Amino acid sequence: xxxxxxxxxxxxxxxxxxxxxxxxxxxxxxxxxxxxxxxxxxxxxxxxxxxxxxxxxxxxxxxxxxxxxxxxxxxxxxxxxxxxxxxxxxxxxxxxxxxxxxxxxxxxxxxxxxxxxxxxxxxxxxxxxxxxxxxxxxxxxxxxxxxxxxxxxxxxxxxxxxxxxxxxxxxxxxxxxxxxxxxxxxxxxxxxxxxxxxxxxxxxxxxxxxxxxxxxxxxxxxxxxxxxxxxxxxxxxxxxxxxxxxxxxxxxxxxxxxxxxxxxxxxxxxxxxxxxxxxxxxxxxxxxxxxxxxxxxxxxxxxxxxxxxxxxxxxxxxxxxxxxxxxxxxxxxxxxxxxxxxxx
Amino acid sequence: xxxxxxxxxxxxxxxxxxxxxxxxxxxxxxxxxxxxxxxxxxxxxxxxxxxxxxxxxxxxxxxxxxxxxxxxxxxxxxxxxxxxxxxxxxxxxxxxxxxxxxxxxxxxxxxxxxxxxxxxxxxxxxxxxxxxxxxxxxxxxxxxxxxxxxxxxxxxxxxxxxxxxxxxxxxxxxxxxxxxxxxxxxxxxxxxxxxxxxxxxxxxxxxxxxxxxxxxxxxxxxxxxxxxxxxxxxxxxxxxxxxxxxxxxxxxxxxxxxxxxxxxxxxxxxxxxxxxxxxxxxxxxxxxxxxxxxxxxxxxxxxxxxxxxxxxxxxxxxxxxxxxxxxxxxxxxxxxxxxxxxxxxxxxxxxxxxxxxxxxxxxxxxxxxxxxxxxxxxxxxxxxxxxxxxxxxxxxxxxxxxxxxxxxxxxxxxxxxxxxxxxxxxxxxxxxxxxxxxxxxxxxxxxxxxxxxxxxxxxxxxxxxxxxxxxxxxxxxxxxxxxxxxxxxxxxxxxxxxxxxxxxxxxxxxxxxxxxxxxxxxxxxxxxxxxxxxxxxxxxxxxxxxxxxxxxxxxxxxxxxxxxxxxxxxxxxxxxxx
Numbered sequence: 002x003x004x005x006x007x008x009x010x011x012x013x014x015x016x017x018x019x020x021x022x023x024x025x026x027x028x029x030x031x032x033x034x035x036x037x038x039x040x041x042x043x044x045x046x047x048x049x050x051x052x053x054x055x056x057x058x059x060x061x062x063x064x065x066x067x068x069x070x071x072x073x074x075x076x077x078x079x080x081x082x083x084x085x086x087x088x089x090x091x092x093x094x095x096x097x098x099x100x101x102x103x104x105x106x107x108x109x110x111x112x113x114x115x116x117x118x119x120x121x122x123x124x125x126x127x128x129x130x131x132x133x134x135x136x137x138x139x140x141x142x143x144x145x146x147x148x149x150x151x152x153x154x155x156x157x158x159x160x161x162x163x164x165x166x167x168x169x170x171x172x173x174x175x176x177x178x179x180x181x182x183x184x185x186x187x188x189x190x191x192x193x194x195x196x197x198x199x200x201x202x203x204x205x206x207x208x209x210x211x212x213x214x215x216x217x218x219x220x221x222x223x224x225x226x227x228x229x230x231x232x233x234x235x236x237x238x239x240x241x242x243x244x245x246x247x248x249x250x251x252x253x254x255x256x257x258x259x260x261x262x263x264x265x266x267x268x269x270x271x272x273x274x275x276x277x278x279x280x281x282x283x284x285x286x287x288x289x290x291x292x293x294x295x296x297x298x299x300x301x302x303x304x305x306x307x308x309x310x311x312x313x314x315x316x317x318x319x320x321x322x323x324x325x326x327x328x329x330x331x332x333x334x335x336x337x338x339x340x341x342x343x344x345x
Numbered sequence: 346x347x348x349x350x351x352x353x354x355x356x357x358x359x360x361x362x363x364x365x366x367x368x369x370x371x372x373x374x375x376x377x378x379x380x381x382x383x384x385x386x387x388x389x390x391x392x393x394x395x396x397x398x399x400x401x402x403x404x405x406x407x408x409x410x411x412x413x414x415x416x417x418x419x420x421x422x423x424x425x426x427x428x429x430x431x432x433x434x435x436x437x438x439x440x441x442x443x444x445x446x447x448x449x450x451x452x453x454x455x456x457x458x459x460x461x462x463x464x465x466x467x468x469x470x471x472x473x474x475x476x477x478x479x480x481x482x483x484x485x486x487x488x489x490x491x492x493x494x495x496x497x498x499x500x501x502x503x504x505x506x507x508x509x510x511x512x513x514x515x516x517x518x519x520x521x522x523x524x525x526x527x528x529x530x531x532x533x534x535x536x537x538x539x540x541x542x543x544x545x546x547x548x549x550x551x552x553x554x555x556x557x558x559x560x561x562x563x564x565x566x567x568x569x570x571x572x573x574x575x576x577x578x579x580x581x582x583x584x585x586x587x588x589x590x591x592x593x594x595x596x597x598x599x600x601x602x603x604x605x606x607x608x609x610x611x612x613x614x615x616x617x618x619x620x621x622x623x624x625x626x627x628x629x630x631x632x633x634x635x636x637x638x639x640x641x642x643x644x645x646x647x648x649x650x651x652x653x654x655x656x657x658x659x660x661x662x663x664x665x666x667x668x669x670x671x672x673x674x675x676x677x678x679x680x681x682x683x684x685x686x687x688x689x690x691x692x693x694x695x696x697x698x699x700x701x702x703x704x705x706x707x708x709x710x711x712x713x714x715x716x717x718x719x720x721x722x723x724x725x726x727x728x729x730x731x732x733x734x735x736x737x738x739x740x741x742x743x744x745x746x747x748x749x750x751x752x753x754x755x756x757x758x759x760x761x762x763x764x765x766x767x768x769x770x771x772x773x774x775x776x777x778x779x780x781x782x783x784x785x786x787x788x789x790x791x792x793x794x795x796x797x798x799x800x801x802x803x804x805x806x807x808x809x810x811x812x813x814x815x816x817x818x819x820x821x822x823x824x825x826x827x828x829x830x831x832x833x834x835x836x837x838x839x840x841x842x843x844x845x846x847x848x849x850x851x852x853x854x855x856x857x858x859x860x861x862x863x864x865x866x867x868x869x870x871x872x873x874x875x876x877x878x879x880x881x882x883x884x885x886x887x888x889x890x891x892x893x894x895x896x897x898x899x900x901x902x903x904x905x906x907x908x909x910x911x912x913x914x915x916x917x918x919x920x921x922x923x
Contacts, residue, residue: 137498142434198488
């Protein structure tokens with residue numbers, strides 16, 4: 002075990018050096034060895050990252066190495082455990098970006114178009130052509146083309162194909178991590194990082210929605226876990242309620258009771274914060290990113306049109322609110338009255 | 346002198362692109378942009394092939410330039426051009442184009458940049474490669490890659506598989522406007538999907554989608570696949586760079602006549618290119634082409650395949666390799682046909698529409714289905730039937746032309762060619778029968794080898810065959826081998842109008858006569874002196890071996906006989922050593 006940790010540390014150091022000025026002393030042999038170490042690192046990650054005890058040891062060593070390197074090289078960026086899964090790629094990209102890399106090394110990178118030999122999933126069979134760079138570029142381009150096709154189905158509710166695929170990959174990963182017990186907190190940490198890395202709740206929301214709506218039974222446990230995690234992240238849920246399309250939110254409400262409650266609560270809160278502007282004869286919200294009556298009403302309508310059981314629940318709720326407000330029938334006095342009128 | 350000439354001609358074949366070509370492709374690259382619109386993709390699908398050739402040409406030119414500066418001087422916009430194409434996913438999704446493109450880019454990289462231009466080029470290239478191979482930080486894809494804990498190339502592979510699965514599902518939804526009255530018929534979009542798939546044909550992950558597109562054509566008559574798609578699939582199937590499931594291949598063949606014909610011709614080519622080697626594995630080669638099974642499931646496929654065979658046979662009469670191929674194909678077909686479920690099976694008459702029933706039944710029977718004692722009767726029946734058909738045709742022709750009669754006769758002959766082992770059986774039986782019994786058998790053989798001879802010529806052929814048969818009987822049953830007899834037999838064979846028929850008879854006697862092996866060997870050696878005859882004899886002996894072993898009739902004695910005969914045909918110094 003100690004040997005593995007030592008090798009890990011060394012590889013991280015090699016990776017760090019590849020991005021500094023010291024790389025100009027490298028020759029082609031060094032590069033070949035560096036890639037071999039990187040591959041080794043990926044294999045270590047793949048085998049051990051789902052075992053809590055070993056993962057802890059790996060993380061500790063990684064942190065120690067990170068700190069040491071931060072002292073030596075200014076501007077050093079800490080590596081996380083997840084980064085180790087992509088060691089070879091990081092090495093390749095780092096070398097390409099580093100202006101000080103000897104030109105013979107760069108040429109050798111081109112000449113071989115390094116076939117990243119399989120250091121990843123041990124269960125996958127890959128041959129030379131599958132794991133090389135050209136194959137990688139091809140596949141990404143293929144995804145781009147297929148994404149852009151306009152075939153649409155009602156069931157997708159405005160979710161792009163890209164989001165649907167990403168949602169499935171998300172679930173797949175959660176399941177892979179959860180296959181071993183005691184990994185719940187690890188899975189949560191991963192989700193937290195994913196959220197952070199996504200650069201904005203907007204994109205993230207779509208992926209989560211797609212994951213929750215994925216129709217396959219195998220995904221059920223992973224979906225439950227995801228919902229569980231979401232409950233601890235109200236900000237994400239609120240963002241989803243706001244940014245996702247009404248039809249999508251409706252579908253989610255039908256599928257997940259938790260989401261439905263939060264969504265309905267949000268809608269009610271927005272509606273109740275509206276004030277009636279007598280001169281313009283509209284309901285408005287007095288704040289910076291104002292929600293309009295129409296947008297709230299459309300969302301409510303979408304929920305309404307989904308039929309039972311949502312419709313009955315909403316109707317009951319709205320009637321009660323209307324009553325509490327004074328049971329007016331006239332327009333402009335109670336937002337609930339106007340909403341009900343809009344719906345019927 | 347010769348070397349220079351060769352070099353020059355090679356050079357001419359791969360000259361530098363002209364200005365006209367450069368501006369044409371530059372315009373295209375600009376117009377195509379990032380390939381996001383259906384019309385751009387449509388245009389690209391039509392030009393993908395010629396773009397590949399152009400990139401090959403460009404690469405060759407760039408490889409000959411000594412520096413990036415020189416390259417840019419002779420091809421001013423090459424950087425822009427390559428850059429634009431690198432961001433065009435339709436182009437980079439195609440393996441060959443992607444590889445050529447990147448090789449071109451790397452040609453512009455200078456190991457020792459001598460000026461600002463070359464330095465800039467280097468930086469640009471490194472930047473480009475970096476962007477092409479990494480997801481942007483701060484985006485969902487980057488985040489997902491990290492989250493997934495697998496290398497980017499695995500991630501992209503899985504993402505593509507799932508994407509393909511999604512689309513395959515969408516495409517497989519059946520089109521029934523009556524049921525889904527609100528949903529538009531998706532058939533218009535199917536065309537767009539097929540266009541988008543053209544660069545993906547050789548991408549193994551995309552195979553399910555391609556299969557689904559082809560199969561949809563069967564279930565929904567209005568879906569319209571792009572021509573370029575069909576052609577690309579056809580080519581890829583033949584070169585084995587694409588593997589599809591059975592139903593998809595059948596759908597392709599039913600949809601596109603040219604792809605079916607291509608498959609048949611490809612099979613013919615593989616057999617004709619190396620007949621000797623292929624004979625051993627003829628059944629395997631034919632079955633793996635999937636044509637017999639497909640023919641059994643779709644009558645129209647069978648009819649078209651046979652059409653191709655007919656034409657080839659007429660063009661290459663007496664080519665034993667083609668004959669063997671057709672026989673094996675027909676046997677494989679019949680096996681597939683009988684393996685089908687009772688309800689799904691079409692009657693065999695549907696597959697042989699022009700052959701009279703009384704001829705069809707006996708010929709379609711396998712020799713293994715007929716007890717050996719009944720072979721003589723069976724084959725004689727066929728021989729007599731063919732003879733009477735032939736006579737009828739002669740009579741009708743005397744009165745005037747009758748295409749229908751000629752057609753029927755041709756179809757009968759073609760069926761005989763398809764079931765050629767009955768001809769072998771006739772030849773085998775001729776070794777042991779008497780003069781009276783030999784008549785229908787000789788008629789059958791003559792008909793087989795000389796189908797176009799009519800009337801007087803036909804009778805002459807039969808007479809010649811009868812005489813040869815008589816002589817061979819005497820020869821093989823004699824205790825001594827009088828040299829005059831041997832040399833006259835040799836002359837007979839060399840005179841060539843009935844060479845194949847006589848050769849077949851001769852070999853049949855050699856294999857099956859009750860005389861000693863040494864006698865048979867001696868006769869062959871003395872009679873077969875011409876190289877061409879020896880070659881054909883070798884083939885016939887080899888196919889006899891295969892026929893007998895498949896029929897389970899190859900006992901030890903026959904094996905020894907056959908081996909001895911084969912050895913006797915080898916050049917003398919070799920046979921002496923063994």
